Structure formats: structure tokens, C-alpha cells
Amino acid sequence: MGFRLKFKVLVSDPLAEEGIEILRETCDVDVRTDLTEEQLIDVIKDYDAILVRSGTEVTAAVIEAGANLKFIGRAGAGVDNIDTEAATRRGIPVANAPSGNTMAATEHTIAMMLSMARNIPQATASLKKKEWKRSKFMGVELNEKTLGIMGLGRIGREIAKRVIAMDMKVVGYDPFITKENAAQMGVELMDADELVKVADFITVHTPLTPETKHLINAARIATMKDGVRLINCARGGIIDEKAMYDGLVSGKIAGAALDVFENEPPFESPLLTLDNVIVTPHLGASTVEAQKNVAVSVAKQCLAVFAGEPAKYAVNVPMVPPDQQELMEPYAVLGEKMGRLLVQLVEGRMEAVEVIYGGDLSKNRFTRYITRSALKGLLDPILREPVNFVNAEYVTRERGIRVAETVTEAAQGFKNLITLRVKTDTMEETVSGTVFSKDRIRITSIGGYTMDMVPEGCVIISRHLDKPGVIGRASTILGEAQINIAGMQVGRVKRGEEAIMVLNVDAEVPQAVMEEIRTKVGIFSAKFAKL
Numbered sequence: 001m002g003f004r005l006k007f008k009v010l011v012s013d014p015l016a017e018e019g020i021e022i023l024r025e026t027c028d029v030d031v032r033t034d035l036t037e038e039q040l041i042d043v044i045k046d047y048d049a050i051l052v053r054s055g056t057e058v059t060a061a062v063i064e065a066g067a068n069l070k071f072i073g074r075a076g077a078g079v080d081n082i083d084t085e086a087a088t089r090r091g092i093p094v095a096n097a098p099s100g101n102t103m104a105a106t107e108h109t110i111a112m113m114l115s116m117a118r119n120i121p122q123a124t125a126s127l128k129k130k131e132w133k134r135s136k137f138m139g140v141e142l143n144e145k146t147l148g149i150m151g152l153g154r155i156g157r158e159i160a161k162r163v164i165a166m167d168m169k170v171v172g173y174d175p176f177i178t179k180e181n182a183a184q185m186g187v188e189l190m191d192a193d194e195l196v197k198v199a200d201f202i203t204v205h206t207p208l209t210p211e212t213k214h215l216i217n218a219a220r221i222a223t224m225k226d227g228v229r230l231i232n233c234a235r236g237g238i239i240d241e242k243a244m245y246d247g248l249v250s251g252k253i254a255g256a257a258l259d260v261f262e263n264e265p266p267f268e269s270p271l272l273t274l275d276n277v278i279v280t281p282h283l284g285a286s287t288v289e290a291q292k293n294v295a296v297s298v299a300k301q302c303l304a305v306f307a308g309e310p311a312k313y314a315v316n317v318p319m320v321p322p323d324q325q326e327l328m329e330p331y332a333v334l335g336e337k338m339g340r341l342l343v344q345l346v347e348g349r350m351e352a353v354e355v356i357y358g359g360d361l362s363k364n365r366f367t368r369y370i371t372r373s374a375l376k377g378l379l380d381p382i383l384r385e386p387v388n389f390v391n392a393e394y395v396t397r398e399r400g401i402r403v404a405e406t407v408t409e410a411a412q413g414f415k416n417l418i419t420l421r422v423k424t425d426t427m428e429e430t431v432s433g434t435v436f437s438k439d440r441i442r443i444t445s446i447g448g449y450t451m452d453m454v455p456e457g458c459v460i461i462s463r464h465l466d467k468p469g470v471i472g473r474a475s476t477i478l479g480e481a482q483i484n485i486a487g488m489q490v491g492r493v494k495r496g497e498e499a500i501m502v503l504n505v506d507a508e509v510p511q512a513v514m515e516e517i518r519t520k521v522g523i524f525s526a527k528f529a530k531l
């Protein structure tokens with residue numbers, strides 16, 4: 001990897017100038033919106049980041065070819081065109097701009113619903129052909145009709161708010177929200193089968209996932225009200241297009257308003273031949289305001305990642321809300337240090353990792369964030385491939401190492417306590433630590449011996465027989481090697497038996513010096529670690 005003065009960013013879909021300008025201040029930006037997948041695979045190795053909208057498929061092959069990729073940004077909400085698993089494997093953060101186009105998509109959905117109800121696109125086309133067909137384009141009202149919203153996320157709930165003001169009744173389906181939460185929005189929550197039976201209009205606002213693919217299928221269409229109207233401004237494939245086509249032809253479905261399609265552009269789709277279908281070419285997010293929002297958001301996140309900071313809306317790392325990030329950071333630092341320390345202390349093949357959260361942390365909902373940092377600390381020093389916060393969990397599990405998180409109220413008298421336990425095929429070892437404050441992070445025990453150790457810089461950890469002279473000899477050897485001891489802790493369970501010594505030293509200790517310490521009488525093991 002050569003050293004470059006400037007990061008190179010590829011923008012492979014149309015992105016608002018406001019975002020590109022932010023990037024150009026410090027990066028080389030190429031806007032190339034005409035690349036085929038083969039061409040993309042060919043050029044991607046030259047770039048540190050790629051920014052896309054829905055037009056570029058960032059496949060596993062693209063990601064594998066992107067040897068220098070450090071960031072994949074989606075200027076919009078849906079990341080179904082990005083192989084996030086492949087990115088996670090490679091440790092590349094993928095981030096989107098989840099709320100920047102919410103209002104644009106909300107308003108477009110409502111525009112489509114009204115246009116469909118009043119046949120506006122068809123009537124426009126007819127009048128432009130100099131026809132005056134008033135009875136042909138008889139419409140229906142939304143007033144007092146029932147709208148079924150499938151997916152009550154950002155867009156779904158904004159739609160609910162607006163159509164309630166238009167005196168529609170709203171029913172919703174979303175397995176990830178509670179009835180109470182829905183009720184607060186004025187939405188009656190029900191299951192999908194029930195919703196499709198009672199709604200006059202149905203609109204989908206879920207991501208496209210294996211669970212939501214064909215959420216509306218032939219079986220559900222069969223149970224819908226005769227003359228139901230469907231809207232899809234989320235993702236092609238949430239509604240089964242073949243089943244929808246059949247319903248539109250038979251008259252079961254009175255109309256459909258579609259912004260998205262299973263294949264885009266949908267030039268071969270028979271849906272385009274039907275008069276009761278109105279369409280737009282994936283325009284949901286296409287407002288001046290939304291495009292500025294999403295472009296600026298991904299551009300800023302891209303620069304943050306280049307600066308070594310996390311992307312605010314990374315989709316392949318555990319979510320910590322912005323107001324919790326400062327609070328969680330010291331725990332993440334402690335977790336990583338504990339991992340780094342522990343990996344130097346164990347021998348054999350790692351089989352299982354357990355992270356135990358005690359005290360206040362037992363009630364913390366974001367411990368996965370700390371666990372990832374601990375796994376990064378454990379694996380980064382021993383694996384040749386880079387391990388980072390993004391791929392740490394993936395890499396651990398891929399190696400067949402079991403990972404478990406447990407909680408306990410007990411915290412050995414501390415307010416919070418993290419205990420990291422590693423089991424290898426030959427041994428088990430444990431390290432505990434606590435955060436007193438942002439600047440006071442401590443290791444509180446190693447292998448059951450109580451400590452008060454600052455997890456920073458260079459340390460030597462040795463096990464020896466508790467007898468006079470051992471500590472003195474180790475200090476002499478270090479002194480002769482011109483290595484200053486900044487701090488020392490010793491611990492033992494019983495007088496005269498095994499004891500532990502932790503030395504904070506001011507410099508890296510050469511192998512030969514470590515060997516000398518190891519061979520001294522009474523020292524069972526001595527390990528050097530850099531934290």
C-alpha cells in the first residue's frame with residue numbers, strides 16, 4: 001500500500017454538489033456515474049471510499065477488489081444494494097444517511113396515493129392528447145378510508161401523522177414496535193394478515209430483507225378488500241410484482257402506485273402496460289432538500305472515518321445513540337485494553353470468550369459495543385489480517401470461538417466492573433477492570449489477584465514463587481538494561497506460594513531481557529505486553 005497525500009473518493013451515483021464540495025476540501029473526488037460492475041471492480045482498488053445511492057450495486061466482488069477501501073457511504077436510507085456482510089468481513093464501515101430523505105419519501109408517498117385516487121397521471125396524459133373525459137377519471141376519496149402502513153419507521157410514522165390530519169383511519173404492522181408506541185401515533189397495531197383484510201389503501205415502508213420479501217403475496221392479496229389500492233415507495237420486491245399484476249388485471253386490486261421495482265429500470269415489467277398503475281422512476285428521495293441532506297451527511301461521515309473516528313450512522317457496528325457515546329467510550333477503551341492484556345497472558349488455542357458486566361453495567365443496553373472492543377483487543381495482536389471494531393465479532397465467530405455476554409449485579413465493591421474470561425484448549429484466564437471516570441480506567445484483577453493497574457504503555461506480568469529476592473532480581477535485570485520501572489504491583493493469595501508481579505515500564509523490553517527474567521530462579525512465567 002503506497003502512501004498517498006490525499007484520500008481518493010469515488011462517487012458512483014449522482015450526489016448533490018454540497019456533499020462533493022465538503023469532500024473536495026481534503027480529498028480527491030472522482031464522480032463516475034456510468035461504470036458497469038466490471039469497470040467498478042477494475043477501478044475500485046484506487047479508492048479509499050465509495051459513495052453511492054441506489055444505482056450502484058456494491059457487491060462482494062467490488063468490496064474484495066477494493067484493497068484500499070476504508071468506507072462505503074450510502075447517500076440515502078436503503079443499504080440493500082450494498083453487501084454489508086462482505087464489508088463487515090473486510091472491516092469496512094458501511095454508513096447511510098437514514099433521516100435525510102424521510103420527508104421527501106413521505107411526501108412522495110402521499111402524492112402517489114392522492115394521484116392514484118384521483119387518476120391524475122392518466123387524466124394529464126389524456127388531456128394532453130386533447131381529450132376531455134371527465135367521467136372516465138372518476139376518483140375515490142381518502143377521507144374516512146383506512147390506510148394500512150406496513151413498517152412504522154421514520155417514513156411510516158410521518159405518513160401516519162399526515163393522513164390522520166386528512167381524516168384517514170390508520171392501521172399498522174411492525175413487529176418491532178409496541179402497541180402503546182403505535183397508539184401514541186394514533187395507529188392501531190395489528191398483524192400483517194389482519195391488516196391486509198381491513199385496509200382500503202396499503203403502503204409498505206420496511207427495508208427489503210429476506211423477511212419482508214413478498215410481504216404482500218398472492219395469498220394476502222386474496223384476503224384483501226375488493227378494490228384495494230397498493231402503494232410501494234419503499235423497495236421493489238416487498239410486494240410480489242407477479243401477484244400484484246394478476247390482482248390488477250382481475251380487478252381485485254383497483255390501482256397501484258409504484259416508485260420502486262424488483263428490477264430497475266423496470267422496462268420489461270408488464271406492470272407498465274396497465275392503465276390502473278401509476279409509476280415514477282424511484283423518485284422518492286429526489287428533492288433538492290433531501291439530496292443536500294444525504295450528500296452532506298455521508299460526506300461528513302466519510303471524512304470522520306478518514307480521521308479515525310466512527311461514522312455516525314454506521315449500519316454494520318452496534319448502535320450507540322449519540323447521547324450515550326461519550327459515556328460508553330471509556331468502557332470501550334477499557335475493554336480493548338483488557339483484551340490486549342489477556343491475549344498476552346494465555347497460551348493455547350482460544351475456544352471461548354466470556355464478557356461479564358457487573359454493577360451499573362448490568363443494566364446497560366449497549367454492552368455489545370464494549371464486547372466488540374474487547375474482541376478487537378484480543379484478536380488484533382495475534383491475527384495477520386486486520387481486526388477492527390467493525391469486523392471483530394465476525395472474525396471471532398468465524399474462527400469458531402464462542403462469545404458470550406453475561407450480566408451480574410455483583411461488582412466487587414466497584415460501581416461498574418467488566419470481567420473478561422478466555423478459555424483456550426489448555427487454560428483459562430481472567431482479567432477484570434473498572435472505569436472510575438473518563439481519565440481513571442483501571443485493571444482491578446488479573447487471574448484472581450487484586451490489582452490497581454493503569455492499563456497503559458508497556459507492562460511485564462510475571463508469576464513467581466513468593467520468596468525474598470525475586471522482585472529485586474527482576475528489577476536489577478531491568479535496571480542493567482536501562483529500562484525504568486514506573487510502577488510495580490505484587491499480589492499473592494497465600495504466603496510462600498504463587499504470586500503475581502505487574503511492572504509498568506517506560507520502554508519496550510527486548511526479548512533477550514525477558515528471557516533473562518524468565519530464567520531467574522522462582523519465576524514461572526514472565527510476559528511483556530504493550531497496552
Ligand SMILES: NC(=O)C1=CN([C@@H]2O[C@H](COP(=O)(O)OP(=O)(O)OC[C@H]3O[C@@H](n4cnc5c(N)ncnc54)[C@H](O)[C@@H]3O)[C@@H](O)[C@H]2O)C=CC1
Pocket residue numbers: 076077078079098101102105150151152153154155156173174175176177205206207208211212233234235259260282283284285286
Ligand atoms: N423510494 C425512495 O426513494 C426511498 C425509499 N426508502 C425506503 O423506504 C423504506 C423505509 O425507510 P425508513 O422509514 O427510513 O426506514 P426505517 O428503518 O426508519 O423503518 C423501517 C421500519 O420497518 C420495520 N420493519 C423491519 N422489518 C420488518 C418486517 N419484517 N415487517 C414489518 N416491519 C418491519 C422496522 O421495525 C422499522 O420500523 C426503506 O426500504 C428505504 O430504503 C427510503 C427513502 C427514499
Ligand SMILES: O=C(O)C(=O)COP(=O)(O)O
Pocket residue numbers: 053054055075076077078079101234282283284285286
Ligand atoms: O434512500 C433510499 O432508500 C432510496 O431509495 C433513495 O434512493 P436514491 O438515493 O434516490 O437512489
